Amino acid sequence: MWHFALTPLTLSEPARSLVIDKGASLRSVAQSLERSGALGETQRFIWLGRLSGHASGIKAGNYELPERITPLRILEKITRGEFAQAGITFIEGWTFAQFRKALNSHPALAHHTRDLTDAQLLDRIGATESHPEGLFFPDTYIFAKGASDTQVLQAAYRARARVIEEAWSARGDGLPLRTPYEALILASIVEKETGRPEDRGQIAAVFVNRLRIGMRLQTDPTVIYGLGERFDGNLGRIHLETDAPYNTYTRAGLPPTPISAPGRQAITATLNPDSSTALYFVARGDGTSAFSHTLDDHNRAVRRYQLGQ
Numbered sequence: 343m344w345h346f347a348l349t350p351l352t353l354s355e356p357a358r359s360l361v362i363d364k365g366a367s368l369r370s371v372a373q374s375l376e377r378s379g380a381l382g383e384t385q386r387f388i389w390l391g392r393l394s395g396h397a398s399g400i401k402a403g404n405y406e407l408p409e410r411i412t413p414l415r416i417l418e419k420i421t422r423g424e425f426a427q428a429g430i431t432f433i434e435g436w437t438f439a440q441f442r443k444a445l446n447s448h449p450a451l452a453h454h455t456r457d458l459t460d461a462q463l464l465d466r467i468g469a470t471e472s473h474p475e476g477l478f479f480p481d482t483y484i485f486a487k488g489a490s491d492t493q494v495l496q497a498a499y500r501a502r503a504r505v506i507e508e509a510w511s512a513r514g515d516g517l518p519l520r521t522p523y524e525a526l527i528l529a530s531i532v533e534k535e536t537g538r539p540e541d542r543g544q545i546a547a548v549f550v551n552r553l554r555i556g557m558r559l560q561t562d563p564t565v566i567y568g569l570g571e572r573f574d575g576n577l578g579r580i581h582l583e584t585d586a587p588y589n590t591y592t593r594a595g596l597p598p599t600p601i602s603a604p605g606r607q608a609i610t611a612t613l614n615p616d617s618s619t620a621l622y623f624v625a626r627g628d629g630t631s632a633f634s635h636t637l638d639d640h641n642r643a644v645r646r647y648q649l650g651q
Contacts, residue, residue, distance in 0.1 A: 343393065346386050350410040354381050358409065361488065362420060364402040368392075371400060371420060380407070380416075387413055396421045404488035413549035425486035430494060435533045436606035437567070441478055442605070445494065450487040455495065467496045471523075476600025478502055502526075503604055509533040513613035518553040525613055528553075530600035533608040534563035537629035542607060544633055548623055550615050556642050557621065559590040569599035624648060 355376040362371060368391045373385035380576055381387055390413055390623050401423035407416065411617040418424075428450035432441055438460070455463050460474045479502035483494050512520040519525045528549060537543045552559055565581055566573050568588025585592040588601070602614075620633040622640035626647045634640035 343386065343390060347390050347394070347414040350412050351380055353407055353411065354378075354411055358407045359426075360405040360407055360416075360420070362400060362405065362496050366400055366402065368397045368400065370627045380411075387417075387558070390414065401425075403486045406487075416601050425605050427484055428487050429482050429484045431482040432498060432603065433476065434480040434608070435602045436480060437602055438476075438478065442500075445491045448491070450489075451485070451491045451494065452488055454490045456491070463495070464494055469499060473599045476502075476526050476603055478603055479505055480603045480605050500527045502603075506609060509606075509613045514615070515604050517550060519613075519614065524596060526604065527596045527600045529604035529609040529612040530602045531559070531561055531563060531597075532606040532612050534602050535561060536608065537625060537631065539607065541623075541631045542611040543614075544618055544620065545608055545623060545631065546611040546615035547609075547618040548620050548633065549633065550612075551619065551621055553595070556594060558592075558594050559596070561590050564588045564590045564597045564601055568597075 345538040357375070357380040359556045360371075360378075360380075361372065362374075368388055369384070374380065374392075375381045375387065376384050380457060388397075394414060394417060396417035399436060401420060403423060403425040405419055405424065405428035407419075428448075430444060430451070432444065432446050442455075445451065446453060457464075457468060461472070464471065464477075465473055469477060478495060478498035481498070481501060483497055485494055506526055510525060513519075513525070517525075517636055519528065528546070531549060532542060532546045535545050549561075551557075558569045562577055565588060566577060567584075568586045582589070582591045587593070588597045590597060618633070620635050622634040622637065622643075623631040624634075624640065624643045624647055626632055632643040632647060634643055
């Protein structure tokens, strides 16, 4: 028996993937190994499991077995839960549509949300919000191969709630933001407007200053988000002048929802912006921004950096 336990099996490629369902018994695992060609017969494997104390405690999951592995090592893996793992990365500034595309195309996930509407998906994960944008924290999530995409979304949803609540509890004084959700909306704009990390705090300050005095945010990313699939890469004057819920050129205050998934730094900067009285900024063309306190100064910066005058 111990010779069998410690003699490596030579596994073909199909036999190196072992999927164990929830509630599987030692016998059903042995039969699965036999069907894949890993074992010639099942009885010695079952006896080994009982003699070694590995007959119970088998953990469901997707396991990857090396080409040469002993029967005892297989038993150790499936009772310790040494699952085959994979990961998925959600990028800061992604929209929820981009999140879903990444989820739906990931080969290591079980796709349980692919055919759901956004509303159905939010209901499935127990979200209290009615709009999904910005609710899922951009990060890398590690999971056992074969895990449900629902589990990944729930992890990202909980992570976002934790990060925003931590930042909200440490926010600066006198911010014109009434709720963590409003902070999330503004942070999503800061995320999309930031070209260089060192400018993030000043960009947040500009938007906070505008909100304080009732000045419109006038930020292109909100208009682009509102256009959705109608945006062809060119934002024209007609887009800026046509009133719509996400047009911060025609409407004061924040848009109705976030426009992207902000990262931790954008959230922190939004709730603790730099000390500045600037009301304007313009891209220099190298990723950084030029900040101005008056409209005249801003117009000069636009002529210099945007128009080359």
